[in-house]
Amino acid sequence: MPHRLLRAALALVVAVASVSCQAQISATPPPVRAQNGMVVAAEENAAQAGVEVMRAGGNAVDAAVATGFALAVTYPIAGNIGGGGFMVIRFPDGTATTFDYRETAPALATRDMFLDSTGTYMPDVARRGALASGTPGSVAGLLLAHERYGRLPLAEVIAPAIRLAEGYALSREQADRFNAYRDRLQVFESTARYFAPADSFAAGQTFRQRDLARVLERIRDRGRDGFYRGETADLLVAQMEASGGLISHEDLAAYQAVEREPLYGSYRGHRVISMPPPSSGGVALIQLLRSVEPYDLGAMGLNSSASIHLMGEAMRRVYADRAEWLGDPDFTPVPVESLTATDYVRQRMADVNPYRADTSRAVTYGNPLAGESMETTHYSVVDADGLAVSTTTTINGGYGSYLVVDGAGFFLNNEMDDFAAAPGVPNMFGLLGSEANAVAPGKRMLSSMTPTIVEDPDGELFLVIGSPGGARIITTVFQVITNVIDHGLDIQAAVSAPRIHHQWFPDVMYAERHALSEDTERALRQRGWSVREGGRWSRADGIVVSVETAETADDPSGLTDRQTVVRRRTLLGGADPRGQDVAVGY
Ligand code: DON
Numbered sequence: 348m349p350h351r352l353l354r355a356a357l358a359l360v361v362a363v364a365s366v367s368c369q370a371q372i373s374a375t376p377p378p379v380r381a382q383n384g385m386v387v388a389a390e391e392n393a394a395q396a397g398v399e400v401m402r403a404g405g406n407a408v409d410a411a412v413a414t415g416f417a418l419a420v421t422y423p424i425a426g427n428i429g430g431g432g433f434m435v436i437r438f439p440d441g442t443a444t445t446f447d448y449r450e451t452a453p454a455l456a457t458r459d460m461f462l463d464s465t466g467t468y469m470p471d472v473a474r475r476g477a478l479a480s481g482t483p484g485s486v487a488g489l490l491l492a493h494e495r496y497g498r499l500p501l502a503e504v505i506a507p508a509i510r511l512a513e514g515y516a517l518s519r520e521q522a523d524r525f526n527a528y529r530d531r532l533q534v535f536e537s538t539a540r541y542f543a544p545a546d547s548f549a550a551g552q553t554f555r556q557r558d559l560a561r562v563l564e565r566i567r568d569r570g571r572d573g574f575y576r577g578e579t580a581d582l583l584v585a586q587m588e589a590s591g592g593l594i595s596h597e598d599l600a601a602y603q604a605v606e607r608e609p610l611y612g613s614y615r616g617h618r619v620i621s622m623p624p625p626s627s628g629g630v631a632l633i634q635l636l637r638s639v640e641p642y643d644l645g646a647m648g649l650n651s652s653a654s655i656h657l658m659g660e661a662m663r664r665v666y667a668d669r670a671e672w673l674g675d676p677d678f679t680p681v682p683v684e685s686l687t688a689t690d691y692v693r694q695r696m697a698d699v700n701p702y703r704a705d706t707s708r709a710v711t712y713g714n715p716l717a718g719e720s721m722e723t724t725h726y727s728v729v730d731a732d733g734l735a736v737s738t739t740t741t742i743n744g745g746y747g748s749y750l751v752v753d754g755a756g757f758f759l760n761n762e763m764d765d766f767a768a769a770p771g772v773p774n775m776f777g778l779l780g781s782e783a784n785a786v787a788p789g790k791r792m793l794s795s796m797t798p799t800i801v802e803d804p805d806g807e808l809f810l811v812i813g814s815p816g817g818a819r820i821i822t823t824v825f826q827v828i829t830n831v832i833d834h835g836l837d838i839q840a841a842v843s844a845p846r847i848h849h850q851w852f853p854d855v856m857y858a859e860r861h862a863l864s865e866d867t868e869r870a871l872r873q874r875g876w877s878v879r880e881g882g883r884w885s886r887a888d889g890i891v892v893s894v895e896t897a898e899t900a901d902d903p904s905g906l907t908d909r910q911t912v913v914r915r916r917t918l919l920g921g922a923d924p925r926g927q928d929v930a931v932g933y
Pocket of ligand 1: 741744795816817820
C-alpha cells in the first residue's frame with residue numbers, strides 16, 4: 348500500500364493512548380539536573396567513580412573508563428573485564444568515533460562446536476562454563492579509548508575501581524542479587540569461592556575482592572599486558588585448561604579492540620550516531636527510525652494501537668533482515684548502506700496493512716542488494732565541554748558463563764551463544780541467524796547492543812542513550828528516541844514508559860505490564876496480533892542536553908553596547924526505574 352494511503356488509514360484508526368501507560372508516565376519523577384557533568388549507570392558507586400574522575404579534571408572518556416572498571420567490581424552480574432562492549436563517542440566539535448571491543452571466538456572454535464553428533468544444538472554448552480566464553484575484549488577497549496581520547500593518567504582513572512575492589516558495602520539489592528543466584532554461582536568451585544560463600548550475603552556487609560584488585564593493579568601498571576599477558580593471562584588460561592575451555596595465550600595476546608567509523612542516520616532532522624557491525628544495533632535502529640518517519644507517531648499517541656501496529660510491523664521486518672544479513676564485517680560483507688537506505692526501508696514497509704497484522708511466516712528478509720534474568724549494562728556520560736560517551740558492555744547472560752577465573756576473581760562471558768549455532772536455531776534471546784553469524788575462529792559474534800548519541804536539528808548534542816536487554820535492546824533504544832522526539836517526554840519519563848517488542852520470530856507482540864489499556868489490547872488482537880503482556884525488560888540510561896540561550900543585557904565591562912549571548916547547557920539524566928540505576932551529576 349502506498350505510504351500516503353497507509354498514513355491516511357492509520358489516522359482513521361482511533362488511537363487511544365493507554366490510560367494505564369499515561370498514569371505511569373505522569374507518576375515519574377523529574378530528570379536529575381546538573382551543569383558540569385553527569386554519569387547515568389546501573390550502580391551508584393560506579394556512577395560516582397565517573398563523576399569523581401571528572402571532578403578531578405578528567406573528561407567524559409576518563410569518566411566512562413572509570414565507570415566501566417568500577418562496574419566490573421560493583422555490578423559483576425554484567426559489568427566486566429571478562430566480556431566485551433561498544434563505546435560511541437561524540438566530541439564537542441561534532442565529530443564522532445566508536446570503539447568495538449566485542450569478544451572473539453578462540454582460534455580453536457569450530458562452526459559446529461555447539462551441535463552434538465546428531466546435529467542438535469546444545470544450549471547449555473554455549474551458555475554455561477568454559478566453552479561459552481569468547482576471548483574478552485573489555486580491557487583492550489577501555490584502555491584503547493582512554494589512550495586515544497582520555498585526559499588523566501590511567502592510574503587515576505582506574506583508582507576508584509581498585510579502591511572498591513578492596514572493599515565496599517553491599518546494598519540490599521546487591522546482597523539479594525548474589526543470594527538469588529546462589530544455586531547457579533555454586534556450580535563452579537572457583538565461582539563459589541568468591542560469590543557463594545557458606546553464609547549468604549547481607550546488606551551493609553563489606554565485600555572484598557582482593558584478587559580482582561590485584562588484576563586491576565596489574566592493568567594499571569602494565570596496561571593491556573597486565574591482562575592479556577603475564578599473571579592474569581596465566582590464570583585465565585589455567586582456568587580454561589581446568590574447565591575444558593579453548594581460550595589460549597595466543598588468543599589473548601592477539602586480541603585487538605578496533606576503533607571504527609560510527610554509523611550515521613537521521614530521524615526527523617536529528618542526526619543519529621550509533622554502533623556499526625559487529626553490532627546489529629545501529630543498522631536496526633536506523634532502519635526502525637526510517638520505517639516510522641513518514642508517520643505522525645506523536646498524533647497517533649504513545650502506546651496506541653495505531654502506533655504499536657506500525658512499530659510492530661517495522662520491528663518484524665527489521666529483525667528478519669538482521670537474522671539474514673548481519674554478522675562480523677571482518678568475515679562477511681554486511682550491506683550496511685543498502686539496508687539503511689531510505690528507499691529500501693520504505694519499500695519494506697510498503698506492504699504493511701493498516702488493519703491487519705502480517706504473519707512472520709509470510710514476511711521474510713528483504714533483498715537490499717537488489718536495490719531475564721539477562722544482563723548487560725549501559726552507561727551514558729557527558730562532561731562540562733559537551734564530550735559525550737555512550738557505552739554498552741556485557742558478559743551476555745547474568746554472571747555470563749557463571750565461571751570465575753580462579754585467582755583473578757572475575758566472571759567470564761557466555762557470548763559464544765550470540766553466534767548462530769545453526770540455521771533456524773534460536774539463541775537464548777530467541778534470535779535467529781544465518782551463515783553471516785556462524786562461528787569461526789577469531790570472529791566477533793553478532794550483537795544487539797546499541798549505544799547511541801542523537802543530535803538536535805541544529806547539530807548540537809541532544810541525547811545519549813543505550814540499554815541492556817538482549818534482543819530487546821534495539822527496540823528499547825528506538826522507543827526512548829521516539830518517546831523524546833515524537834511524544835515530547837522528558838528523559839526520565841522516556842526511559843520509564845512501558846515498552847513493546849517484536850522480533851519477527853517468535854511472532855508475538857510483547858508488551859510490558861501497564862503498556863496497553865484494555866481497549867488497545869483488544870484493538871491489537873482484532874488486527875491479528877498475538878499479544879503477550881507482562882514483565883518488564885531492559886534498563887535504558889540516558890542524558891538529554893538542553894541548551895538555553897540568553898542575551899546578557901550589555902557588555903559587563905560597560906565600554907561597548909555589545910550584547911553577549913550566553914549558552915547554558917543543562918544535563919538532564921534519566922535512570923531506568925526497572926533497576927537501581929542512578930543519574931549522578933555535579
Ligand atoms: O550483545 C548482545 O546482543 C547480547 N550479548 C546482549 C545481552 C544482553 O543484553 C542481556 N541483557 N539483558
